[in-house]
Each structure stands twice: as structure tokens, then as C-alpha cells.
Amino acid sequence: MIDVIWNQREVKRLAEFYSTEFLSNNPNHHENVALLQTAFPDAQLGIKQIVAEQDTVAVRWVLLGTHKGEFMNFHPTNNRVRIPGMSFIQISDGKISEIVNQIELLNLIQQLGYHFSGPGKTRVSI
Numbered sequence: 292m293i294d295v296i297w298n299q300r301e302v303k304r305l306a307e308f309y310s311t312e313f314l315s316n317n318p319n320h321h322e323n324v325a326l327l328q329t330a331f332p333d334a335q336l337g338i339k340q341i342v343a344e345q346d347t348v349a350v351r352w353v354l355l356g357t358h359k360g361e362f363m364n365f366h367p368t369n370n371r372v373r374i375p376g377m378s379f380i381q382i383s384d385g386k387i388s389e390i391v392n393q394i395e396l397l398n399l400i401q402q403l404g405y406h407f408s409g410p411g412k413t414r415v416s417i
Contacts, residue, residue: 292387293352297336300328310386317392331356331372339375348380358403365403372402 292308295301302325309321317323328334334356342349354374359367374394381389 293336293338293350296324297328297334297354302328308387310383310388312383312388314389315391320390320392326362327354330358330360330362330367332359333357346382348382350378350380352376352378362403363400365400365405368403370403372399374399374402 295304296308302321305321305324313320331354334354336352336354338350338352340349340351352375354372354376356372356374358365358370358372361367375398376392376394378393379391380387
């Protein structure tokens with residue numbers, strides 16, 4: 292799935308890998324995959340570690356890419372980013388039935404060149 296969806300960029304094939312009863316900690320999971328690939332069109336996802344137990348797979352990964360498109364209302368910066376993350380994937384009948392993703396979002400935003408002006412403040416500067 293990681294190679295086909297992320298590295299070969301075949302988002303149209305998501306249904307091949309995900310159960311129709313798929314759950315995620317992100318209700319827009321499928322749409323966000325496409326948005327990430329638009330924002331980082333050269334993104335490549337590399338596996339750092341995989342641990343499996345019964346029907347659960349834990350994957351530690353890193354995504355490398357260049358910010359070329361709109362992402363979370365941040366305009367393209369052309370910055371190269373390295374996004375580490377983890378996914379906990381539940382498998383049922385050979386397909387992904389649930390996934391919980393964890394990424395270092397603040398780290399990513401800082402790599403885009405944005406810096407928060409201080410605790411409790413909502414303003415972001417670049």
C-alpha cells in the first residue's frame with residue numbers, strides 16, 4: 292500500500308487496500324492523502340520500522356518532499372521537508388480497517404518557514 296499509494300502516487304487505488312468499514316483518527320483520511328500529494332508532489336514515503344502483532348501493524352516512516360502546493364492554508368514555499376510519523380494499522384480480511392496516524396505537525400510547519408509568535412498567541416509569521 293505504501294509503495295503504490297505514496298511512492299507510485301496511485302491514489303485512485305485506495306479502495307484496493309482499505310476496507311469499506313474503514314475508520315481513522317482523521318475522518319478525511321482519503322481526501323488528505325490526495326491533498327498531501329498535491330502539496331508535496333515529489334513526496335516519497337520511506338519505512339523506518341515495522342512491527343506486527345496479530346492483526347495490528349505499527350509502521351514508523353518518514354515522508355520527504357518539496358512544498359509546491361497549498362497545505363493547511365499555507366501557501367507553497369518550495370521548502371524541502373522531512374516529516375517523521377507513525378501509523379498503527381488494523382488489518383481485517385486482508386484490508387486496512389482502521390488506522391491511527393501520528394505526525395510531528397509543529398515540526399512540519401516550522402520546516403515550511405513558519406514560526407509561532409509565542410505561547411497562547413494565534414498569529415503565525417513567516
